[in-house]
Structure formats: C-alpha cells, structure tokens
Amino acid sequence: MKIGFDAKRAIQNNTGLGNYSRYVVEVLSDFFPDNLYVLFAPKKRNNPRLGKILSRKNVLFVFPSRISKAFSSLWRIWNIKSDLKKQKIAIFHGLSNELPFGIQKTGIKSVVTIHDLIFLRYPEYYKPIDRFIYRLKFKYACQKADKIIAISECTKRDIISFFRIPEEKIKVVYQGCHPAFEETISSEKKLLISRKYSLPSDFLLYVGSIESRENLLLIAKALQSLDENIHLVAVGKKTPYQEEVEKFISENGLSNRVHIFNGISFDDLPAFYQLAKIFIYPSFFEGFGIPIIEALSGGIPVIAATGSCLEEAGGPDSLYIDPTDEKELAEKIKLLWNNPKLSLSMSKAGKEYAKRFSEESIANELMKIYSSL
Numbered sequence: 605m606k607i608g609f610d611a612k613r614a615i616q617n618n619t620g621l622g623n624y625s626r627y628v629v630e631v632l633s634d635f636f637p638d639n640l641y642v643l644f645a646p647k648k649r650n651n652p653r654l655g656k657i658l659s660r661k662n663v664l665f666v667f668p669s670r671i672s673k674a675f676s677s678l679w680r681i682w683n684i685k686s687d688l689k690k691q692k693i694a695i696f697h698g699l700s701n702e703l704p705f706g707i708q709k710t711g712i713k714s715v716v717t718i719h720d721l722i723f724l725r726y727p728e729y730y731k732p733i734d735r736f737i738y739r740l741k742f743k744y745a746c747q748k749a750d751k752i753i754a755i756s757e758c759t760k761r762d763i764i765s766f767f768r769i770p771e772e773k774i775k776v777v778y779q780g781c782h783p784a785f786e787e788t789i790s791s792e793k794k795l796l797i798s799r800k801y802s803l804p805s806d807f808l809l810y811v812g813s814i815e816s817r818e819n820l821l822l823i824a825k826a827l828q829s830l831d832e833n834i835h836l837v838a839v840g841k842k843t844p845y846q847e848e849v850e851k852f853i854s855e856n857g858l859s860n861r862v863h864i865f866n867g868i869s870f871d872d873l874p875a876f877y878q879l880a881k882i883f884i885y886p887s888f889f890e891g892f893g894i895p896i897i898e899a900l901s902g903g904i905p906v907i908a909a910t911g912s913c914l915e916e917a918g919g920p921d922s923l924y925i926d927p928t929d930e931k932e933l934a935e936k937i938k939l940l941w942n943n944p945k946l947s948l949s950m951s952k953a954g955k956e957y958a959k960r961f962s963e964e965s966i967a968n969e970l971m972k973i974y975s976s977l
Contacts, residue, residue, distance in 0.1 A: 608693035611643035635967040646676035703745040713977040716745040720891025721762040758913035785898040797875040804835040809880035825930035877902040893917035900954035921953035
C-alpha cells in the first residue's frame, strides 16, 4: 500500500506537531515495512531530527515541481492533489489538522489527525485571524476526511461538540513518545548533564512551552510555600509570558530556586527527566500532554492539572490539582517530596501505564484505520 503524508511539520518543526509527524512515519515504517510511505512537503530543510526517517528505504520524499515551488504554500493545500494521483497514493493522512482542498474528489481515501481545538475552547490565547483560519481548515478537514484521528477522548468530544461530526467517524489513537525517554540514563550521563547545566541536586521539573496556557507561574507561586531546598527547573520554548514568570520570581525572592532553560538539545532532555524528583504539568488545557508520557516512561512521578485530557495521559496513579490553586499544588508536592514510598509506587505504576502508548500499539491502531479504508 502507498500511504501519503502531509510532511510540512515533520521537516520544519522541531517539537509538537513535528515530533508527532516524525513519530507516526517512524513507527509505521518500522512495524509495517512492506508499505511505501510518501512524505509530501512544500520545501526542503536540513532537520537533524529527520535522520532516522531519511535512512528508511520504504520512505520517499516528494517536493513541489519547479513551477509550484514559487507557490509552495498553495501547493500544499491545492496543487498537491495532482502529485498524489501521480504517485498513485491509496490513502493520504493529514498529520496536523489539515487536508488539501478537494481531496474528496480525487478518489484517494483521507485521514486527518486533530490534535486539539484549544483555539475554540480558549479563544483569548489566539489572534482573531488565526482563529478564523484554524476554524476554516480544521472544520473542512473533519467534514471531508473519510476518518478522523483524535489524539485523546477530550479532543474527540470537542470535535463532536464544535463541528457536529458523527462519533463513528472518529477514532482515538493516543500519541507516544520517543523511545529515548524509556531508556535508563547512566549515572555518568546524569552527572555530565547535571554539571553541564549546573542543576540543583533535587528539583521539580516542568517541560513545555513557557506560555500562559501552560501555567508555569502556578508552580512558582507554590514554591513560596515549600522548603527553601526545593528548586524548580523549567525547560521550554520562550514566549513573552516568560518575562511575567521571571518578574514574579525576582519580586518574590525566588531567583536562586528557579532555573529556566530555553533551547535544550533533545539528546539532553531524557536526563533532565530522570534527574528530577517530581514532574509537574499544570496546563489549563491540552490536546494530550506528551511531556507527561515522557516523564512516566522515565519512571518520574507526575502531578498534573484537571480540566482537559491530562488524566488520560497521566493515568490513575498520577496526582491531579486545580490549575488555579497553588496551595493545593504545594500540598501535593509536599506529600510526594516527603514520602519516598509513595513516590516509588507512583513511579512503578506510571511506567507500567505508559506501556499502553508503545510504538507497536500505536502503529497497529493506525494501520487498522488505513486497512479499514
């Protein structure tokens, strides 16, 4: 079978949608090597995270012709259809919430992954023009796709609610994380990373974009009620919200206890998790919450927020708090920090729970959907 993918994010994005796109192609080409996976992308880019995919003999890249190259953004949403037919694609999978306009008229079956509808749930986080474009593209893709993949039950409910899509058209297939997070990091590597970044000996960890929706400020506020030996390490992409967090830290005498890192290399990130004592993800709303899976896979106990899909990612043995209540968060941190037995039991249970997000399981779920079409 020849399966086509919208590979813009796989090539251009280093995190988020890029990670998901690369992950899907990697696991499918590993577990179903007899298919040909054709990646359609509007432009070439040297991205080191593509290394694994580039080495696969069953993966082919297709870029716009010389004529279409000047209008690469248009090619992706319109002219790509002629290339799909030329390549004799059986199924086309839009990996990042979109499908080409008119895909339903080509005779090619289509699948779209919808990651979240946060722009409808929390419109205040988005510019009006972005909300307008996202709604147009996402709704069109849901209406025209032969099958929709939602990355969580929460996202599935939102698709039904906002776009009035029949439930039977939607299948939940969870995301997985890179296998590097499951591997036990050696003591030597941990020591190397700890010295490289001057990390504290024991710390709370946050990983995610440092933006208001993901709520890093809540952890900083909770830190005020905790012992001075408890530090916070935050790793993530910088946004203007980081200045608000840094101002609070400075004004409340927390500068020596909060350590923020932007642009950490992927190779170093698993060690950050396994050096941490507790992972905290207090986001107001997520489509799924991959950092939680990364933490659980590394055996790190998790505290996350209620209100979206984070309970799906964290499972029954993680702890959950109201994302507006720093006192509740402080109490949960104290509970875990001072209870090694509870921490160990959560670590073991979380690692077991994370197995449901294995590469093989996700590859099988995706192939069932393709085969049904």
